[in-house]
Amino acid sequence: MLIYDTLSRKVRKFVPIRKGEVRIYTCGPSVYSAPHLGNFRTYVLEDVVKRALIFNGYRVIHVMNITDIEDKMVRAARGSMKRLREIARENERRFFEASRRLKLLPADHYPRATENIEAMVALIKRLVKKGLAYRDERGNIFFDVSRFPRYGMISHYRFRGELGGRIYKDDYFQSEAGDFILWKAWQKSDGDICWETELGRGRPGWHIECSAMSIRYLGIPFDIHMGGIDNVFSHHENEIAQTAGATGKIPARYWMHVRHLMISGKKMSKSLGRSYTLEELVKLGYGCDEIRAHLLSRHYRRRLNFTLRGLRGTAREVARCRALVGRLEKVGGGSDSEAADRLIDQTLSEFTRHINNDIDTPAAMDSLCSMVGELDRLLARGGSAPETRRGR
CATH class of the missing domain: 1.20.120 (Four Helix Bundle (Hemerythrin (Met), subunit A))
Structure with a gap:
C-alpha cells in the first residue's frame, strides 16, 4: 500500500510500526458550529483509508478528537461554560448523526479536549522544564520556536527570521508565525470558561490539545496522522514541535492531508459564509450515498469544486x-x-x-x-x- 506523506513530500510504501496493527489519529470536528461538507470531505477520505487498511488485513486503532474548547468556542459561548457545553453537545450530535448517515466507521475513541485538561497541563509543564516554553507577565505560556531548530519541517516553509513575535490566537497563517501559545491565562472576556490548574487559571491553546490526546490514547510514535490541508500550518507544525520537543519523537510516521472542498471556485468555509451541510443537501433531495460518492470523485490531494x-x-x-x-x-x-x-x-x-x-x-x-x-x-x-x- 502506497500513501503520500506530507512530511517527506514523497509517496511511500506503508509499513506499520507494529506488525498487523495500525494506529491512526485524525483531527476531528471543532464543535462551535455544525460541520459542513468541506469537513466531511476529509472525514470520508479518512474513512476510506481506514477501510483500505482493514481490507489489507490490519487491525486499526482509530482516535478522533472532539475540539470543544478553542477561541471560536469561547466566542460562540460568550463566556459561559454552561452555554459552551450546550453548543458542543448539540454540534457533536449533528456530527455523529451525519457520520452515521455517510456510513463512516466509528472511531475507537472520541476524546474531548475539555476532558483531557490534566494531560495538557502535564505536557506543558514538561516543555517548561525542558526550557522550550516560557511564561509572560500575564501568565500566558508560549512555546519558544527558536529552541526547536526543525520548526517548519512539515509545512516546508523557511521563516528566515520572521519568528520574533508571540501568537496568542489559536489559528493563524505562516506570515504571522512566532512563539505560539500553550496556555491562555484567564481574562475577563473568558467569563467562567476556565480551569484552575498548576499553571494557574486559564485554558489550553488549541495546538497542545492534539499532542496531549494522541500521546495519551495512542502512545508515540503512532502510524498515521490525518487531517485537512488547513492543518499543515499552523496546527500540525506546532503539534510536531510540542510533541518532539517534549519526547524527542515526531508524533506520527506518516502524515496525510486532504485538499479543500471548493464551492463555485472558492474555499468552502463556515467563517466565510460559503458552505453546505449534509442536512441542507438531503433537503434538496440528494441521498447520503450519492453525497459520499461525490466527495470521493476527485483525488484527495486535489481540490474538489463542489x-x-x-x-x-x-x-x-x-x-x-x-x-x-x-x-x-x-x-x-x-x-x-x-x-x-x-x-x-x-x-x-x-x-x-x-x-x-x-x-x-x-x-x-x-x-x-x-x-x-x-x-x-x-x-x-x-x-x-x-x-x-x-x-x-
Missing part, C-alpha cells in the same frame, strides 16, 4: 449501480455467467490496485462504473448474471 450539477452527475452513476443490482437479483446464471465472473474478478483487482495506490478513489470508482456498463450489456444481450454475484 457544484449541484456535479452532484447530480454522481447521483446518476449511483442510480445506474443500484439499478444493475436490482436486475441481477432477478435473473439466473446463463451463457455469459463465466464472462461476468471474469469481469468482476478483473474489476476487483483493478479497484484494489487503485485504492492501494495512494487512495486513488476516482480511478477505483471509474473501474466500478466500467464494470456496471459491461454487465448491463451482458444482461441486455442474454439476461445472464454472474454465478458468484451473491458472494460479491
Whole structure:
C-alpha cells in the first residue's frame, strides 16, 4: 500500500510500526458550529483509508478528537461554560448523526479536549522544564520556536527570521508565525470558561490539545496522522514541535492531508459564509450515498469544486449501480455467467490496485462504473448474471 506523506513530500510504501496493527489519529470536528461538507470531505477520505487498511488485513486503532474548547468556542459561548457545553453537545450530535448517515466507521475513541485538561497541563509543564516554553507577565505560556531548530519541517516553509513575535490566537497563517501559545491565562472576556490548574487559571491553546490526546490514547510514535490541508500550518507544525520537543519523537510516521472542498471556485468555509451541510443537501433531495460518492470523485490531494450539477452527475452513476443490482437479483446464471465472473474478478483487482495506490478513489470508482456498463450489456444481450454475484 502506497500513501503520500506530507512530511517527506514523497509517496511511500506503508509499513506499520507494529506488525498487523495500525494506529491512526485524525483531527476531528471543532464543535462551535455544525460541520459542513468541506469537513466531511476529509472525514470520508479518512474513512476510506481506514477501510483500505482493514481490507489489507490490519487491525486499526482509530482516535478522533472532539475540539470543544478553542477561541471560536469561547466566542460562540460568550463566556459561559454552561452555554459552551450546550453548543458542543448539540454540534457533536449533528456530527455523529451525519457520520452515521455517510456510513463512516466509528472511531475507537472520541476524546474531548475539555476532558483531557490534566494531560495538557502535564505536557506543558514538561516543555517548561525542558526550557522550550516560557511564561509572560500575564501568565500566558508560549512555546519558544527558536529552541526547536526543525520548526517548519512539515509545512516546508523557511521563516528566515520572521519568528520574533508571540501568537496568542489559536489559528493563524505562516506570515504571522512566532512563539505560539500553550496556555491562555484567564481574562475577563473568558467569563467562567476556565480551569484552575498548576499553571494557574486559564485554558489550553488549541495546538497542545492534539499532542496531549494522541500521546495519551495512542502512545508515540503512532502510524498515521490525518487531517485537512488547513492543518499543515499552523496546527500540525506546532503539534510536531510540542510533541518532539517534549519526547524527542515526531508524533506520527506518516502524515496525510486532504485538499479543500471548493464551492463555485472558492474555499468552502463556515467563517466565510460559503458552505453546505449534509442536512441542507438531503433537503434538496440528494441521498447520503450519492453525497459520499461525490466527495470521493476527485483525488484527495486535489481540490474538489463542489457544484449541484456535479452532484447530480454522481447521483446518476449511483442510480445506474443500484439499478444493475436490482436486475441481477432477478435473473439466473446463463451463457455469459463465466464472462461476468471474469469481469468482476478483473474489476476487483483493478479497484484494489487503485485504492492501494495512494487512495486513488476516482480511478477505483471509474473501474466500478466500467464494470456496471459491461454487465448491463451482458444482461441486455442474454439476461445472464454472474454465478458468484451473491458472494460479491
